[in-house]
């Protein structure tokens with residue numbers, strides 16, 4: 001018997017043995033934070049900045065972006081907000097910028113790949129605006145679609161250049177601001193141990209990571225059955241990323257849809273995940289699972305699931321074990 005959702009909203013988010021679990025919201029701007037807090041969320045694990053860019057007639061200026069990020073920092077009232085830098089391309093287009101048609105847009109020119117290349121100035125403006133807003137609350141910066149260490153280093157050095165410029169100009173920002181990467185490309189997931197040494201946190205983007213690992217388009221109805229985050233190979237990859245991050249003492253969160261799936265909550269806890277970010281509406285159901293789980297149970301569940309050879313077996317087992 002599950003407790004009513006309204007009853008669990010204000011309860012501390014801990015497992016039955018007292019392990020604290022952070023549940024955060026995926027948002028597109030300050031206005032979404034209300035609903036996150038109303039549902040018991042503790043901040044924003046993913047602020048997608050695409051909507052800001054899509055909603056304007058052209059690339060938003062530094063001033064516009066600064067106001068937008070600062071509003072999120074203030075609205076969060078001391079709780080953390082992770083701002084992801086521009087992630088366009090693939091399925092996300094800007095109305096005022098025509099991108100070359102591609103045969104495989106998801107495998108093409110998108111996100112950090114554009115930002116480190118043709119849109120370097122736009123990227124730098126965004127970094128500067130986020131840094132300035134970090135003086136108003138605990139923000140962190142998240143780079144999407146990182147595929148190798150060189151991209152991470154290039155993004156970090158642009159960030160460092162913007163920090164230097166702000167210092168020179170005497171403009172305040174949070175010197176301790178953390179920098180993390182989305183783990184959503186299998187190559188990055190497989191070398192997570194190395195990337196962990198070069199950033200402050202990981203956020204596992206299961207939407208893209210699953211489609212790339214399964215070689216199945218996340219939007220294509222005819223391969224929808226293959227796109228399954230309960231595939232044993234995918235679960236291994238996720239567990240490996242969590243372990244690699246923790247071995248290097250960085251924090252690891254998940255912001256893809258899998259984080260919002262209550263069927264996966266115990267399993268992810270068993271792998272060691274302690275931070276989940278999802279749409280506000282999904283928070284109560286996931287929280288309810290957390291409140292009913294002991295870590296011992298979760299670890300045993302994950303151990304058992306590792307002996308299984310198909311997503312179907314795993315899902316069936318989870319449904320029996322965690323009704």
Ligand code: PEP
Pocket residue numbers: 048087184204205206207208209255256257
């Ligand atoms: C993801 O890929 O899991 C993710 C959260 O990013 P998006 O859905 O915005 O691509």
Ligand code: MG
Pocket residue numbers: 184205207208
């Ligand atoms: Mg993604």
